[in-house]
Amino acid sequence: MTSTSTVMTTGDPGHSVAEHNPTAGLAHDSRGGISNPILGMILFICSEIMFFSGLFAAYFSVRASAVQWPPIVKGGTDQASIDAAAALTEHFNLHAEPWFGAILTVILVISSVTCQLGIWAIRRDDRTGFIRAFGVTLVLGIVFLIGQAYDYSTLGFGISDTPFGTTFYTLTGFHGAHVFGGAIMLSVVLYRGLAGQFSSKHHDAVEATSLYWHFVDVVWIALFSTLYIL
């Protein structure tokens, strides 16, 4: 590898790196380069990407092995159950009205932007700007979650209604759980920010949180495209 070893560090490398600018390129040892928490977050996100890849692979494979997608539900013999089945089939047709999903997408994308504005702010040492931006991000995240809960309540099918329901709720549900996790991280960062713990020199936790938030956003875009459009 390319790393050179001209600079020597004395003291615990784990401490010394915290002083460095986290935006510098990836380096291979303790001298310079991104900090441990940020590297850790990047690696963790890699594993999360693989986790969602597994779910997506399942979605496409189940979809490929179905006769019809979204599936058509067959009812029983009496009129009531035929009607119920037809209604269920109708509910599956998310393509028909992707607008609600689209709104959720816009909300998340904006929250990614505000998150990034917050990062730029704290890098400039603009603490109020950072707190304001992250506050907005957190609110948008919560709005997204509420929106998703509302969406669920209107969908008219459940997790056990055909592979469609199963994959839909599993994918969006796990994404929602990740948004929730991200929102908690945002709250913690915001709390620490209000306590004045971050500066342009010291804000690894902020950077790590924003990376995670961007990741969650990207996953949603993939989900929205697959479930509501494709």
Next chain:
Amino acid sequence: MSSTPGSRPSTTAIVGWLVAAAVLLGVAVLVALNASSVWNSFFPPQAKSVEGQEIRNLYDIVFAIAVVIFVLVEGLIIWTVVRYRRKPGDDELPPQTHGNNIAEITWVLLPTLIVLYLFVISWQTLNSVEAVDANPNLKVRAVAGQFQWSFEYLPADAKADTTAAFTITNPGGPEGGLFLPAGETTHIYLHSPDVIHAFYVPQFLFKRDVVPTGDFRERENQFDVEIPATDAGQTYRGQCAELCGVGHRIMTFEVHILAPADFTAWYDQQVAAKNATPAPAPSGTAAGPSVPLTAEGVKFDQSTLTGPATGFTIHFDNKDNGIPHDVDILDGTGKKVVDDKDFPGPGAKDYVIPPLPAGTYKYECSIHPGQMFGTLTVQ
């Protein structure tokens, strides 16, 4: 280096002798046993299908190459170890070689060539083993359910979902099993109503998983097997090779090879026997009293049933989600007198039982005859 523990030659020597003694003992045991049978035990059984013979030829090549590689590399290890042990007076460091590009390239290239060769020959064999005859003489669907095999014989022009000309539900014995004509090719479909099983006949050197495919009969696994003309009269053991639950072990079956003429006679006889069974009364019209029977957890809730000789209805409630059951009725000789159609649960159906002579009969689920059966008394 004198402080290194274990450089005492005595223990080393003891270990060396022990290992050598074990190896010698092993060899002696082998020689004492029949040497040729030991040699044969490193090969699969004599192949009894044309495809199996090709697989065996491939195995022989792979085995030969493997033995050569093994002997060379293992020999190199042993020779190096014996030759370069540290001797008294070895105080100078040995030459500190860090590597050698030519050697390195050699042992990348050589194995690459070997595995490419192996890949090519196994691909060729694969193609001919997997090849399917466009017009097989016979089509059979092997049905593997927890925990029993049955075999449906299809008309030769059958599509995948055609109903069988007749079904053999006994997986073994003189009456049961998979009957195949010698000298001909049979096309075999594999159907599972429940979990994954595998069709395996060691003498064919072949197995193929029986994967449940839900509503998609056309996605069932299938393959051809061609029996050499010389093997008429043989019987082989087959078995399920994919863990399928507590009864996995008992899912065995027999393969009987018949001479073509015998096979035709057997086939016609089976068709005749099937046609001789009384046709079920027209469905929809419930005749006589209704007798309830429930299947749950792959068990009937009743081990005895009673019905009038004038005919009756079995109200059959299958509570097993996704598992098909039926209720067939056999007379004292084991011949099927009522052959009802199976259906997956949950669901209920009225099976109309035609008038039967009074007496005792056996009823069973044709898919789980081992677990689901009982006695029917007709009065």
Next chain:
Amino acid sequence: MATTTLTPAASAYRSGLYEWLTTTDHKKIGILYIVNSFLFFFLAGLMALGIRTELAQPGLQLFQGNELLYNQLFTMHGSVMIFLFIIPMLAGFGNYVVPLQIGAPDMAFPRINALSFWMLPLGGILLLLGFVTGGAAQAGWTSYSPLAQDRPLSSTGPGQDLWIMGLVLIGTASILGSVNFLATIFKMRAPGMTMFRMPILTWTVLVTSVLVLMATPVFTSALIMLFIDRNYGGHFFDPSTGGNAILWQNVFWFYSHPAVYVMVLPAMGMISEILPVFSRKPLFGYKAFVFATAGIGALGFSVWAHHMFTTGSVYLPFFSLMTFFIAVPTGVKMFNWIFTLFRGQLTFSTPLLFALGFLSMFLIGGINGAFSAAVPVDFALHDTYWVVSHLHYVLFGGSVFGVMAGLYYWFPKMTGRMLGEGLGKVQFVLMFIGFNLTFFPMHQLGLSGMPRRIADYASDAGWNDLNLAATIGGFTIAASTIPLLWNVFISLRAGKIAGDDPWEANTLEWATTSPPPPYNFDRLPEIRSERPLFDLRHGRSANH
């Protein structure tokens, strides 16, 4: 600057149970990993003895009237051996040795390190809880669906759910562990420790961590889907309700094939440390070795369907070719090891004996695995005892022999005392003979058609003698653990004092005291090559 002084990062050792329960010191955590893994090894070994006792002769003996228990035993034997013994064991050695080898004071995230460890016994308890709640998981360690579904004659009851939950926990522990290893290796190396001066064990742990990071989450997702199928009426894997049975196998093996390299690469790394030391030569072809390790890691992601050759749902030639190719980088390693020994001066201490056991036995396991790469041959061998033989030759003949070599090699560093050589050799001989007696006959059993996962077999099938031999072998292996335990017991009390560097080794961990202080190093030697201690001993110019 000749050496760098590192300041202590933690306060002085406290002692007692509390310290062990709350420690974040990578060395203590490493030892915890190792001890914990050995406990599970004995447990899973006992289950294996149950299996072997049943199979010693035809007819049902132990499991008469309770055959389901047999299925539970091999399921749990496989699961525990793999997820709670061999993977954590290697992670434990990595934990102990890697920070020392790269001159770091600890892992990058010490508290996450402790968390990863403590999730293991918890996960293990979940897994085993099945035995007392109406039956453990019984669908094989591979848990193929629909057999693993909650349906009659399949996997009803909580055992399978506990299995899922336990493995999600253990998997998460592995993922966190791999993040930790990667951050440590990338960021915490001592000055002068460039990537290509890293000891091979560190390299193998690096590649292993990448495999864990990329493969384990996919397994987690599969486990969660199975859980949803079982408990919330999902339709992922059950074809009777519109799912896809082969999907489970694809995601399972997408993880589990890379995982088999997780189970062997660090063991390969360990013997790559040991062979040079006991032949007094550098590792032959260091860079080739690194590339071969990376190559195995990369190829490992493209061969998973070789476990599914008989499913009729995979493109056979591609996976056959890739599987064959795996033999090439592995062969590179094999030849590099042999040429490390070549023209060396071998001292037959116990670590070397076990390392040689690894070489000679892994060779057999690798070659009999390559048989299955020839797809039509695998049609004959799949799901027979041939595969059982293969997996034990690589996992026991490879990984376990590697672990034993590593134990004898690093025990002095961990405890300050040497393990006894005499008992070590007795253990080696017993284990080596017992191992071959157990698993070699399984080749012949498999060829003659004996399927895996059966509690009983026909007495006229010709399998009686071979099975009896395997059972005797199994008990011989068990017997070989007695000298090991005795050895550890007496050596901890009265073993020979080791000193810093009893083996005249090459890597940094031998530059500090045995056992090392909490912060690892008072001073580090200069690092100019992959053998800093050799340089120190012989002067930098010696043969370089």
